[in-house]
Amino acid sequence: MLPFRGGTMDKNRCMVCAKEGAFEGGVCDLCKAIIRGEALEGQHQIKKDADRSLHKEGLDLEKKTHG
Numbered sequence: 608m609l610p611f612r613g614g615t616m617d618k619n620r621c622m623v624c625a626k627e628g629a630f631e632g633g634v635c636d637l638c639k640a641i642i643r644g645e646a647l648e649g650q651h652q653i654k655k656d657a658d659r660s661l662h663k664e665g666l667d668l669e670k671k672t673h674g
């Protein structure tokens with residue numbers, strides 16, 4: 608067993624939601640995305656992207672069933 612002194616050297620805390628973890632820049636990925644989305648005001652783009660992904664999956668499934 609390693610002599611581990613209960614420290615939190617590798618752990619950070621998200622500045623936004625105070626979630627614990629190792630985050631780059633002190634902000635967790637989720638909050639980073641939110642901040643980025645707010646900064647760019649491009650939430651529509653994210654939605655569109657997700658929509659496209661769904662469409663692609665649908666087409667793929669159709670292809671699979673066909674045959």
Ligand SMILES: [Zn+2]
Pocket residue numbers: 621622623624625626634635636637638639
């Ligand atoms: Zn966060």
